[in-house]
Amino acid sequence: MKGRIKQSLVYWCYGITGDKWDIEKMCQVAKDLGCKSIELAEPKDWPTLKKHGLVCALSPNGMPGAPFMKGFNNPAYQPEVIARTTEMIDASAAAGFPSVIAFTGYKWRDAENPKSGEISLEEGADNCVKGLKQIASHAEKKGVTLCLEHLNTRDDSHPMKGHPGYQGDDCDYVANIVRRVGSPRVKMLFDFYHVQVMNGDLMRRVEQCKDVIGHIHTAGCPGRGELDDAQEINYPPLMRKLLDIGYQGYVGQEFIPTRDALAGLKQAVALCDV
Numbered sequence: 001m002k003g004r005i006k007q008s009l010v011y012w013c014y015g016i017t018g019d020k021w022d023i024e025k026m027c028q029v030a031k032d033l034g035c036k037s038i039e040l041a042e043p044k045d046w047p048t049l050k051k052h053g054l055v056c057a058l059s060p061n062g063m064p065g066a067p068f069m070k071g072f073n074n075p076a077y078q079p080e081v082i083a084r085t086t087e088m089i090d091a092s093a094a095a096g097f098p099s100v101i102a103f104t105g106y107k108w109r110d111a112e113n114p115k116s117g118e119i120s121l122e123e124g125a126d127n128c129v130k131g132l133k134q135i136a137s138h139a140e141k142k143g144v145t146l147c148l149e150h151l152n153t154r155d156d157s158h159p160m161k162g163h164p165g166y167q168g169d170d171c172d173y174v175a176n177i178v179r180r181v182g183s184p185r186v187k188m189l190f191d192f193y194h195v196q197v198m199n200g201d202l203m204r205r206v207e208q209c210k211d212v213i214g215h216i217h218t219a220g221c222p223g224r225g226e227l228d229d230a231q232e233i234n235y236p237p238l239m240r241k242l243l244d245i246g247y248q249g250y251v252g253q254e255f256i257p258t259r260d261a262l263a264g265l266k267q268a269v270a271l272c273d274v
Contacts, residue, residue, distance in 0.1 A: 187214020
C-alpha cells in the first residue's frame with residue numbers, strides 16, 4: 001500500500017451486519033489490509049484494538065439506541081447528549097483516540113414521533129451551536145475532535161441507508177453550524193455517500209468544506225454498497241482531492257456488504273489507496 005490515505009473499518013458494517021465478525025476477526029482483517037483503525041467500536045472493545053496496534057479513529061457518542069436521533073438540535077435531549085459525549089471525550093482522550101461522533105438529531109420535538117411538531121432549521125442550528133460551544137472547550141482541553149455528521153433523508157429503504165427526519169441533511173447547513181461554533185476541535189464528518197445522495201458535486205464540496213472536514217466516510221451510491229463499478233461515485237479522484245487539500249484524518253469504509261465482505265473490503269481499500 002502507498003498508505004497516503006489512512007483507512008479505517010467501521011465496526012457496525014461488519015460486526016452487526018454482513019458476516020457479523022467479532023472484534024478479533026475485524027482486527028485481523030484490518031491489519032491484513034493495512035488499515036490503522038476500527039471506528040465506532042465500543043469502549044469495551046478498545047483493549048482488543050490496542051492489543052493489535054489499532055486505534056478507534058472515531059468513537060461513538062454514547063447515546064443509547066439509534067444515536068443519530070437525539071442530538072444537539074433539541075433542548076429536550078441536549079443535557080444527556082452533552083453528558084454522554086463528554087464521557088466519550090474523556091474516554092477517548094485517555095485511550096489516545098482522536099475523535100468522537102456527533103449528530104444534529106431528528107427535527108421532531110419528540111424524536112420518535114413525527115406528529116410532535118418540528119424544530120425549525122434556524123432554531124435547530126442555533127441549538128446545535130449553543131450545545132457544541134458548551135462542550136468545545138472541554139474537547140480542546142482533552143485534544144479530542146467532535147465530528148458533526150451530515151446524513152441523507154432521501155433513502156427510506158433501510159434504517160441505515162437513509163434517515164428521514166434528520167435535521168442535518170444539507171452539507172452547507174452542517175458546515176455552517178461548525179463554522180459558527182468556531183473551535184478547532186469541532187469539525188464536520190463528511191460522508192461521501194450521504195453528501196452524494198443529498199447534494200452531489202462532491203469534488204467541489206470537498207474544496208468548499210476543507211476548513212471544517214474532520215473525518216471522512218465512504219460507501220457506494222446508491223444503496224450504500226461496495227465501492228465497485230455498479231455505483232456512481234468515482235473514489236480515486238476524491239481521495240486525491242483529500243490529499244490536495246491537506247486532509248490528514250482517517251477515511252472510514254462504511255458500506256453495507258452485499259456479497260463477500262472481505263472481498264468487498266479488499267476492493268475498497270485498494271481503490272482508496274491513491
